[in-house]
Amino acid sequence: MEEIVRLSPLVSPAELENVKGMILQVMDTPSPKVRSSAAQTLASVLLSVRNDQSANEMIDMTVETKKKKIDQGENENAEDAGSTTVKAMPAGATLTLGFRELLRHLSSSYCRSNNMYRRAGLINAYARFLILAGGELVTANYSTVLDHLLNDLALGEQTSDSRHRLLVKRKHIDFLLGRVVRQRLLTEPAKLSALNILIQYLQKTSEASANKNSDSKHAEPLVIALVELANMLRELGAVTPSMQVAALVMAY
DSSP, X not given: OHHHHHHSOOOSHHHHHHHHHHHHHHHSSSOHHHHHHHHHHHHHHHXXXXXOOOHHHHHHHHHHHHHHHHHHOSSTTHHHHHHTTSOOXXXXXXXXXXXXXXXXXXXXXXHHOOOHHHHHHHHHHHHHHHXXXXXXXXXXXXXXXXXXXXXXXXXOOOSOOOHHHHHHHHHHHHIIXXXXXXXXXXXXXXXXXXXXXXXXXXXXXXXXXXXXXOOHHHHHHHHHHHHHHHHHXXXXXXXXXXXXXXXXXXXX
């Protein structure tokens, strides 16, 4: 499947959904080896459509387009002049998606599934996706990864919300944040930066929780973030800046 996608790139969301659907069906098996292979394939397929264009390039394009429109002036031809800056997609254009959109492909499939084998396979796919993406990309997008796992995944719509399933999901997210991201992908400087992001998230979440009554389900992100913060502090040890610890103490 990976070779097919490499030789014949996906060109539409429908094609991606079809390929993903076939892989997910393969995951519905008790065989760990089969699920592992399917997870590797799904991770590779998703990364094959990742948009490599940086945010700075997107900003530069937007600024340039606005300047062109201003130079044309506010007249009857402004609309036509602005439209010339948008180029039609070439016939051979392939599908590209942003980093968070790709993560949501995994979270939506996970939350909709009642099959424990498929969910285990999807967590494997998450891990392989992040590892294949690389430490540099994950470090640069740590805030996105954290927000995605604690909101899109932890609070995603589910077909059932049993206590057992919530605990299993918490274990899965702990695995992704701890074993995969923190221990395997983040360098020590990156962990210090991630620590700041975690503290900011907890401060914001605790303030929001104080202003409204939240059920146990909506407390899950806070619990997961606190566990990850404790593990991060334990791993960093004396390297942790005292100001960050003081900020945490003041927040709680």
